[in-house]
Amino acid sequence: MNNNYVEKSSHAEFQRRHMGMKIKNRISNTIIYIILIVMTVIWLFPFFAILCESLRMESTGQVGYIFPHQWGFGNYIKLWTETDFPKWYGNTMLMALIVAVLQTVIVLAMSYTLSRLRFKGRKGLMNFMLVLGMFPGFLTMIVLYTVLKDMGLTGPNAVPGLILVYVASSGMGYYVSKGFFDTLPRSLDEAARVDGATRFQVFYKVILPLSKPIIIYTILVAFMAPWGDFIFAKYIARTSTAGWNVAVGLKSWIDSKTLHDTNYTMFCAGGVCVALPVTLLFMFLQKYYVEGVTGGAVKG
């Protein structure tokens, strides 16, 4: 009996403590969630505001409230049918896609080479690129403009010129992917080479399938740079609207107070259209951001 009594008592004590911990946990969780919700609202608010503005039909300028009095897709229709926006959108998409492909190929090849091959001057080259990369690209803007102008790749022909600019230095962005390749065991390369693969086959058949996360990362980075660029695009294309990208084009709509008043809602609609492909790209590609793809390759 005595034993039972002791057990019951300790059980009650345990329950009391357990409840105490439960309440503590609940309180701390509630606080954490409140903080997170507030941060989310602050972060999402501008996006939400722009979306609302783009659907506002009663006026074209900036107003002091958020929810439109009159909802509609008029701004979007006007954007795609009556302005140069489709042209700019096409320019940007073309540049971003080409750059994404070329830059990914160059970066991956460069990183793999620097990770796996040992050649004279390898370290020197890497250090040189590291130092060079510390200077902002804009330092070269004036020279680049002159060179591109001589080649006839400015103004209305800015699209190929800009592709050249974006792709030219892509090899220098090898760090992240080289770091990734360095983590893949070299014995995999060696096993494949003994199995009869050429260097390219090793890269293509063994290393690339294991490098999905880094390939996705490289594609996204390569796509984003030209997609959101303003400074280079503006400087190379100058006043020729045919060579503009979306950023330069949209900016031109709100350059002055008058323009601002007439184009603001359409500007917001353009902003939404620009955000869309990037959002979709992230949503589709993020599932490939998986870790642990190399599980079981070598003894861990």
Next chain:
Amino acid sequence: MATVKLTNVKKVYDNKVVAVHDFNLDIADKEFIVFVGPSGCGKSTTLRMIAGLEEISDGIVEIDGEVVNDLQPKDRHIAMVFQNYALYPHLTVFENMAFSLRLKKYPQKEVYERVTKAAEILGITEYLTRKPRALSGGQRQRVAIGRAMVRDSKVFLMDEPLSNLDAKLRNQMRAEIILLRQRIDTTFIYVTHDQTEAMTLGDRIVIMKDGYIMQVGTPTEVFEMPDNLFVAEFIGAPKMNTFKTDLLYENGKYYVTPFGAKIEVDGYKGEKLAEMNVKPQEIILGVRPEHIVLAKAGGENAIKCTIEVNEMMGSEVHLHVKTESGERLIVRVPTINLSFEEREALIYGAKVYITFEGKVMHFFDKEKEHNLLIKREESTSQDEEDYSLE
């Protein structure tokens, strides 16, 4: 199936570190050769030079009579098993094994036949659809071996394939490699740091140290007639006891005087010493732990010792003993002839008497550490130079 010949092969790394000095070796067709030695002795480097994964700094490597120095690994017709398995994690076991065949564009039917046959031999048929990460260490190593098996390779290279497995699995896989060897009957070059693996697997063993070959020979040769002190101590477990003692020559007989005893070198070893005309001198004497026996107190040539450590292995007991002069020795005593009381008495601090016979002794030069019973060329041989470099 092929011969492998290495002539004056040398490996010098960029930082001028010499990993392999003049390496000369003829490997016969279908021979199972084992490179063994401590870490950093150059055994893996040599194997990797044969595979083409490491550049050859100097010398010639021939496979099947063809110089392969400048050939890519894929053109050398070799198969290799790596220490860490190196399986392709994104491919199934089947595709891992089929990888080389697919690269060579074998017809689908043949790929299937070869892979399933190899999987059957290795007992991994049920895992063919799995990815490597869903396999245990032993299964992964089987897949790695299977991947090498499916091809018609001339030489089978294995770089410490069992090092990552636990002791029990290692013993099991070792036996399987012996069976495998009988089945696929090709030239094997096997690298290990484990002398037991070397002894049990190899037709011949190449013992290496600091980039030099210390001895090449069959397991019996290297065990019975080690070329030098290093080989004597490296081969055999527990390692051979070695200590300095005097070699005497009296009335036509040789004697050694370890720890106050005076033991006649009788039988074959005595004859051999006489034949080699070995002069009386201070030598390093080697006696394997299993060749030392317990003696009766006060018996002839009984050496008094104190037990420091007792390692009971079941069928035998390893006694770490200390002589009165402070020398430490290991004695391996089979327990079958000891009574239970006697076994229980072998404890720390207990006094025991040991002795050994002339026929089990190994005699090494005190300076050059070479075996005094092996005839060698006067100073010009590579081996002689090796010792002097140590």
